[in-house]
Amino acid sequence: MEIYNNHKRLFIVATVMFLALTLYAALIPAYRAQEDNAPLPNSKPLTEQELAGKAVYVKEGCIACHTQQVRNVDMDKVWGERPSIASDYARNKRTDFWRNTANLLGSERTGPDLTEIGKRQPSKEWNLIHLFNPRSVVGQSVMPAYPWLFEIKESAAAADVIVQVPEEYRKGITGDIVATEDALNLVAYLQSLKQVSLPDGRPVPKFLYPKEATPALAGMPAAESGGLDGASLYAANCQSCHQANGEGLPGAFPSLKGSSIVLDPDPTALITVIMKGYNGRAKEGFPEMPAIGTNNNLKPEEISAIISHERTSWGNDAKKVSVEEVKAILDQIGK
CATH class of the missing domain: 1.10.760.10 (Cytochrome c-like domain)
Incomplete structure (x- = not known):
């Protein structure tokens, strides 16, 4: 073909084809992806x-x-x-x-x-x-x-x-x-770093390959504990501060072992602390506790399992708290 004998024409054709492929294979799809995946309504830019x-x-x-x-x-x-x-x-x-560290x-x-x-x-x-x-x-x-x-x-x-x-x-x-x-x-x-809720009407992606249901809290009927493992829920939501042994860290995070709030026959104060946070021990050097229950969207069944674990572990011997009691207290304190 004559084009191969004319290096200028060959270079121009190759350049045009490269630009066309770049446009249709890279730039247009990238633009469409950016338009189709706009920021979620409740998301905020970093400060x-x-x-x-x-x-x-x-x-x-x-x-x-x-x-x-x-x-x-x-x-x-x-x-x-x-x-x-x-x-x-x-x-x-x-x-x-020069630098792309966006994601x-x-x-x-x-x-x-x-x-x-x-x-x-x-x-x-x-x-x-x-x-x-x-x-x-x-x-x-x-x-x-x-x-x-x-x-x-x-x-x-x-x-x-x-x-x-x-x-x-x-x-x-x-x-x-x-x-x-x-x-x-x-x-x-x-x-x-927090996930933002999807707008109403937008389908929520599903988790695939679900596991079997977690066994009920040891010693408590499944209907009473909500079928949840209080020890695992405590580990996921509370253990990083209050530690696996419930003793907290001296000067940093208070102990749940022998705590008057944890052992109180009326669990209202304990549930209020979980849902609304607490800063009443600042004078002792303890930081404010965040509202873990609200932040993590804990359900009554999960709260019941967690506090029942706290009230019966590490030598604590208070009565376990049922899901119905938790629901009543949540209604009382105004979740």
Whole structure:
């Protein structure tokens, strides 16, 4: 063919074909995908502090061990209320012209998925202690510590955020452990990670390959406990702060073992704390407890199983609380 004997014509034809293929195979589909997957109505862009925290997340290599994607398989139910969709990431933008760190989906879960860590663990104090030394709050953690995100001061200033690290993990440190700006920004970013509810009328993706139902709480009839395992629910919602043994962390998180609120024959106060949070022990150095029940959308059956586990474990011997009692109290306190 004559075209192969004319290098200028061949170059022009090849260039035109390349541009046409780029347009139809890359640019147009990308534009359509962007239009079809607009940000969800209730989603919010990251604040300046959260964006700075995202940069720290990237710099410290958190993506190497953590994902931010809930797959549509049943085993991922613990990480989010629904499988992730493209619109969940629609507000993510390039860092700048040269760097594209918009989406941090990850590919390995050495650590837990962080899609909803802002709901699962909204406590700023817990996150700071965890960053300083993960073993101080999760004994089996393999996550590295990040002590360089903190400063040691002989006496903290009024504006400083002091981290109440348990004594056994201070390793001879004297003075106050203070969170740096990078640590506070990183925690702000982590607290921003929350799934947004889909608009009414939009189909919710299903989790595939469901597991068998969890056995009823030991020693309690299935109808009374809602057929749920209180120990597992406690581990998922409460254990990171109050610990597996219920003893909490001295100076950081109060003990549930022997707690007057937990053992009170009337569980109203305990359920109120779970649903609305609590800051009544700030003078003792304990941080405000977030409204775990509301944040995690705990159902009456789940609350019943959790508090029944707390009231009968670690030497506690209070009466278990039925689902009907929980429902009555929720109506009373106004969920």
